[in-house]
Amino acid sequence: MRTVDPVKHAEKKRHITDTAVGLFAQKGFERTTVADICKAADISTGSLFHYFPTKRAIFREIFVQDAEDNAAMFAKARELSPWDGVLMVVDHLCVPALDRSVAGLVLEVVVQASRDPELWELVGHNEKMVRDELAALLQQAHDAGQITLPVSALTAASWAQGLVDGLFGRLIDPDFDATDQVSTLRLILSRFVGAQAP
Secondary structure (H helix, E strand, O other): OOOOOHHHHHHHHHHHHHHHHHHHHHHOOOOOOHHHHHHHHOOOHHHHHHHOOOHHHHHHHHHHHHHHHHHHHHHHHOOOOHHHHHHHHHHHHHHHHHOOOHHHHHHHHHHHHHHOHHHHHHHHHHHHHHHHHHHHHHHHHHHOOOOOOOOOHHHHHHHHHHHHHHHHHHHHOOOOOHHHHHHHHHHHHHHHOOOOOO
């Protein structure tokens, strides 16, 4: 009986989802076929179904992996001073917005989550995890005297998430350059919590 290398298995799943993300962003979920994904990922249909039973399972896996990435990000952030950790998290969350094609994926997530309770739960879980972890870092930064929270840490974390979401929302504007606006986002957040501007 052939044994499965868990590392290679995870790498292959990541390759498939990374490939699918680009297609979902460009063509939408409904118009992207399994054949499209197989061709772009350079794998056979049989091989793909070894990893994912359906196209929707691939879409859901994107957010499973996103949660894993965010957990790893917060582990690194906790190794820094609290405020530096907050800024690192914000920068990490902004990275996808630097790719304008992500705008299509954002819209697709909204549509698909409204139709798929399991996906809705996954997305909501990820959002809550980010908010709670960010709130903990903000509270630690406040307790260390690095910032002054004008509201609860949880409220501040929610607004930080809202600022990041604002970047994604502006991607439909062809004149909006998210790359140039990340520093503005950091400045707004810093002023909000009374931190030294980065």
